[in-house]
Amino acid sequence: MNGRYGRGCRLAAALLTVAACQAGPARAVLHPPGAPGRPSGVLTWAASAERMGAGVAGAQYRMIVHTSVGGSAPRIRFTNAFGDRPLTLDHVYAGLRARGAALRPGGNHALTFGGAHRVTVPAGSVAWSDPLPGRVPAGADLAVSLRTPEAGGPASGHELALQTSYTGLGGDLTAEDGGAHWTRTTGAWWYVDAVAVRPDRPATGAVAALGDSLTDGRQSTADRNRRWPDYLARRLHTAGGAVQGVADEGISGDKLLADSAGDGAGQSILHRLDRDVLSQPGVRTVVLFAGVNDLKAHTGVTAAELIAGYRRLAHRAHAAHLCVVAATISPFKGWPEWDRDAEAVRREVNHYLRTRGEFDAVTDFDRTLRDPHDPERLRPRYDGGDHLHPGDRGMRALADSLDLKRLDCAR
Structure with missing residues (x-):
């Protein structure tokens, strides 16, 4: 690889x-x-x-x-x-x-x-x-x-x-x-x-952060590069390993499974995978952090459907010799579209991600962001103010929770 x-x-x-x-x-x-x-x-x-x-x-x-x-x-x-x-x-x-x-x-x-x-x-x-x-x-x-x-x-x-x-x-x-x-x-x-650049070391690769508004950086400070992929880029630069580049391929409002009509989000993550990741130079690893918009859209999406979507994405990325790091879905109780049904699906999907071993690595963003006193909510110090999107401190916590050694694998 x-x-x-x-x-x-x-x-x-x-x-x-x-x-x-x-x-x-x-x-x-x-x-x-x-x-x-x-x-x-x-x-x-x-x-x-x-x-x-x-x-x-x-x-x-x-x-x-x-x-x-x-x-x-x-x-x-x-x-x-x-x-x-x-x-x-x-x-x-x-x-x-x-x-x-x-x-x-x-x-x-x-x-x-x-x-x-x-x-x-x-x-x-x-x-x-x-x-x-x-x-x-x-x-x-x-x-x-x-x-x-x-x-x-x-x-x-x-x-x-x-x-x-x-x-x-x-x-x-x-x-x-x-x-x-x-x-x-x-x-x-x-x-x-x-x-794209020609890196100083020929073996240098990049990470594509694929997701929705939580990856896009909503609620982080503008003009300061405080999205979690920005913090990750600074960590990787300091570490000096083989993976150095970071591409933020998040779109606010995006879903994993379904294209959006009329709300500006456009193509689903599965639909845009080729353009935004597989065609890009030097991408070695995909970090997939998605699913919350599928849950809160009240379309009746099931855990089985989301899990099938994760598997399809991993299969396509693996066929292109990319590593896939899956992130658990973070809590969003307090957001107007939260309900018990969505929460039950979120927990089932996260259990699958943590236990099935179908990815090259799993990063537990749910555990990083959740309130230990109310695991269905964001920890207050990480909450950007709307109970869904982390602020600057939450963005940094996500980047800090990633195991840098798991961002590269032999494929």
Whole structure:
């Protein structure tokens, strides 16, 4: 498994990678690991794509993303996964941020796609940039700037970024190092869903944290990188082991089993596994923390159905030679949709996760977060205030509870 990250892209000619999906966002399927179109390297940042509002022609975005593992030759993936028409991007730049919307002087570099400064991404597809020169350190803010000269219909991005990014209209702002003209802010990431680097040690791998709003970081402090995957990234960097990268592939409102209609959450975790995990470079391990939205949706989901979903995901990940770490479902009594039936299913699923041994490891997030005096509730010091989502201290407790040695296995 340790040599697997470098098998990715085998394209003989153009560096441009446009990974085609099936038509329509609800059936998006990308290349599996090791197939042509999956670049070499390892993820240093990622955020699962969602259907956003309508794209705006001529808009300019400067997105701020936070790296987990350092490396050279960064490449950036742009997504039109939910588009219903081609998306054209030009004037695309990237560089390390200094402060606010400003970049380090002289550090803003033009991105190319197969040598061209303009790329058109088909509907339901993604495009990887050519590698940039230079190095990106771990724990740094990377600013990705782009313009959409031709855009319309549903945009693709990530709604709950918990990170201030910037927008602008008029002129050509993306090449500027300074931030004076980036006067508007956005709390979402637009069109960018992954960054990969060539790690300093070739055997370096990444963890994909796959889940819902508890992984997405809701109730953690914005602009401080305090989601549990962020805390995990800092632990892994300090430990200096073979797994260094962390990709936060959580989407607020997402379910394990069912696609969501009309509430913005979109594809289920099982539905987006290929795009968000199996097609990504260097992913060695999946940490699956999901199920609470299936329980509180009052659709009558049973423990047997959830368990079958866990098994399907593990089978697909194992077939791709990935390790799977399953997390128990944390308590949510006090949330308006909690009831005794949901609690009974939660306990049955957690018992299965703890006892059946069908995963490479199990992390007991329920035990970490629950109140010892009322195990159906979050511990008050970890509660972000709504009795479902942990705050900063709870997020850190989740990351601290993971056994780092179990995040890699021989597959």
